[in-house]
Amino acid sequence: MHRAFIDREDLNKALETLKNGGLILYPTDTIWGIGCDATNKEAVDKIFALKGRDKSKSLIVLLHNDNQLASYVNDIPEVAYELIEYAEKPLTIVYSKAKNLAENAIAEDGSVGIRIVRHPFCEQLLQRFRKPIISTSANISGDVSPQSFPDIAEQILSGVDYVVEYGQHEKGDGKSSTVLKLDPSGKFEFLRK
Numbered sequence: 001m002h003r004a005f006i007d008r009e010d011l012n013k014a015l016e017t018l019k020n021g022g023l024i025l026y027p028t029d030t031i032w033g034i035g036c037d038a039t040n041k042e043a044v045d046k047i048f049a050l051k052g053r054d055k056s057k058s059l060i061v062l063l064h065n066d067n068q069l070a071s072y073v074n075d076i077p078e079v080a081y082e083l084i085e086y087a088e089k090p091l092t093i094v095y096s097k098a099k100n101l102a103e104n105a106i107a108e109d110g111s112v113g114i115r116i117v118r119h120p121f122c123e124q125l126l127q128r129f130r131k132p133i134i135s136t137s138a139n140i141s142g143d144v145s146p147q148s149f150p151d152i153a154e155q156i157l158s159g160v161d162y163v164v165e166y167g168q169h170e171k172g173d174g175k176s177s178t179v180l181k182l183d184p185s186g187k188f189e190f191l192r193k
Contacts, residue, residue, distance in 0.1 A: 006121055010165045011128070018129055022161030023047060025152070027170070028062065028135055029090045029119040030177050031145050032152055034160060035062075038132040041102040047134060048104070050159040053141040058107035060092050060177075062117045062135045064126035072100050072114065072132060075184035083180070083188070084116050090177035091115065094191065096184055105134060115177055121166045137176070147174030 014024050021043045024035045034050065036043035038061045048055050063069065066084050069076050074097035083093060098105075098112035106112050115135070117123060126133060137145040138152050146152045149168040157163060179192040 006124060006166055011121070011124055013162050014125055014164050015128055017162040018125075018131075018133065020161075021046075023050065023159070024162045024164060025138055025156065025160045026121065026125070026164040027119065027149075027167030028122055029115075029117050031147070031174055032138040032149060032167075033135040034138050034156065035133045035135055037129075038062075038101050038105045038134045041104055044102045044104045044134060047136060050156065051136065051139070051141045053136070055104065056108060057141075058094075058111070058113060059105055060113045060115055060135045061101065061105060061132045062115055062122060062126060063132050064117060064123045066116050068132070069095075069114065072098060072112065074099055077182060077184060077186035079186045079188070080182055083182075087178070089175075090118070092177045092179045093188075094179065094181040096182075101132065111181075113179060121164065145174065145176065147171075 017024050018037050021040050023046055026035055034047055036047055066081055073095040092113045092115040094111050094113045096111050138156050139145050148171050180188045180190050182188040
């Protein structure tokens with residue numbers, strides 16, 4: 001599905017936008033997302049404003065490698081690495097004690113949802129950015145998540161600072177990730193299958 005050529009200029013523009021605290025519209029391993037630097041409070045605020053999203057609702061953070069988890073989560077149960085390795089579809093894990101992220105990227109209870117992304121464009125972007133990126137569906141809060149790029153509302157397209165060209169012509173399946181909550185003891189429960 002994700003075999004398209006990654007244009008260096010496209011990647012560089014997305015990278016510059018993130019570095020400058022801007023918002024990008026980009027394809028992920030699930031659906032098109034709105035993203036920003038997950039360590040930049042002002043950038044995260046822009047996402048809530050654009051989506052009209054309640055600030056008490058948490059956001060998902062993307063990393064490209066599970067080695068990075070320890071930089072953003074205090075207690076990582078060993079089972080987390082197995083769950084990530086053997087997941088057959090995109091998996092977001094909610095960890096209880098987040099750190100080193102923008103305070104508004106962390107839920108009120110101190111937790112954060114993190115997905116190790118498997119998508120060519122996202123992986124390269126994350127590797128080069130060297131920081132986590134927010135990923136939230138490219139829709140106004142309460143609206144249906146777009147299945148593919150043509151389904152994204154004009155308000156979102158005009159509200160971001162850069163729209164990634166990669167993947168615009170691919171048909172997505174419109175499926176969000178599986179979400180499970182994992183506590184430090186290793187117990188977990190599915191929040192979304």
